[in-house]
Amino acid sequence: MDKLIAVVTGGTRGIGLAIAESLVKRDASLAITYKGEDKDAVNARRHLESFKKDNQCILTLKGDAGDSGVVAEHYNTVRSKLGPVNILVNNAGIMPARSFDEISVQDWDETLRVNLSGAFYWCRQVVPDMKATNFGRIVNISSLAARGGGVVGPHYAASKAGMLGLTRYAAKELGFNGITVNAIAPAFIEDAGIFAQWTQEKRALLKEKIFVPRLGNALDVVRAFEYLLDSPFVTGVTLDVNGGAFMI
Numbered sequence: 001m002d003k004l005i006a007v008v009t010g011g012t013r014g015i016g017l018a019i020a021e022s023l024v025k026r027d028a029s030l031a032i033t034y035k036g037e038d039k040d041a042v043n044a045r046r047h048l049e050s051f052k053k054d055n056q057c058i059l060t061l062k063g064d065a066g067d068s069g070v071v072a073e074h075y076n077t078v079r080s081k082l083g084p085v086n087i088l089v090n091n092a093g094i095m096p097a098r099s100f101d102e103i104s105v106q107d108w109d110e111t112l113r114v115n116l117s118g119a120f121y122w123c124r125q126v127v128p129d130m131k132a133t134n135f136g137r138i139v140n141i142s143s144l145a146a147r148g149g150g151v152v153g154p155h156y157a158a159s160k161a162g163m164l165g166l167t168r169y170a171a172k173e174l175g176f177n178g179i180t181v182n183a184i185a186p187a188f189i190e191d192a193g194i195f196a197q198w199t200q201e202k203r204a205l206l207k208e209k210i211f212v213p214r215l216g217n218a219l220d221v222v223r224a225f226e227y228l229l230d231s232p233f234v235t236g237v238t239l240d241v242n243g244g245a246f247m248i
């Protein structure tokens with residue numbers, strides 16, 4: 001593939017930003033999306049621009065990845081400014097902690113809409129262009145919670161498990177078009193999401209759940225992503241990036 005053109009949803013911080021950085025270093029032009037935090041978007045753009053060459057372009061697009069109309073608009077913008085996308089990373093996710101006692105129907109719907117429907121909406125946009133060029137890489141950022149249940153709640157576990165079904169179905173249908181579709185199931189990534197706010201003492205407790213001497217970081221997820229990017233014979237898999245926690 002001559003020119004890499006990528007979309008990373010939720011690319012303004014954490015895991016999404018680390019993946020976006022890896023893509024910029026590989027000479028991709030890309031769009032990162034976000035919903036709420038303009039300050040993060042400005043910082044992310046500045047950070048990514050520090051790695052880019054003159055022929056690369058970086059877009060930041062604000063809007064809800066769980067809204068099919070917004071996703072269609074975003075894709076039109078990406079297509080007209082960068083060209084047809086050949087790499088999609090469905091990373092945007094929310095994780096409001098709710099037990100069965102606490103969860104409302106609204107919590108359930110919102111989490112499924114952003115985490116799972118959003119990934120489907122983006123796939124739907126990019127697949128025709130990937131088919132047209134016989135090349136594509138789709139990577140869905142799931143979670144240990146998809147198979148282990150996790151601690152966030154039923155809505156989050158179900159949304160992340162749904163991503164694995166979407167991944168495997170899409171991998172089967174799209175493989176003959178040169179499009180691979182895979183998932184990464186991270187956990188305990190200490191420099192991203194909720195764990196980044198935790199104290200060292202609180203993080204130390206997480207180490208009891210894993211089988212390696214340290215917690216994960218966004219770069220560990222980037223390594224898995226780069227492997228999938230470079231592996232045309234690997235499709236439909238879920239890479240566990242969680243210090244062995246899946247074995248519990």
Ligand SMILES: NC(=O)c1ccc[n+]([C@@H]2O[C@H](COP(=O)([O-])OP(=O)(O)OC[C@H]3O[C@@H](n4cnc5c(N)ncnc54)[C@H](OP(=O)(O)O)[C@@H]3O)[C@@H](O)[C@H]2O)c1
Binds near residue numbers: 065187
């Ligand atoms: N950190 C971990 O240990 C861990 C473990 C397992 C799985 N994951 C998964 O990894 C992914 C990234 O998580 P992270 O830890 O890097 O989280 P994070 O730091 O909270 O980043 C989330 C990103 O998604 C964006 N976002 C949130 N809601 C959105 C929406 N409706 N539309 C578009 N963008 C939206 C956020 O931007 P705004 O806030 O500005 O909208 C931000 O850019 C998530 O899918 C998460 O479930 C993380």
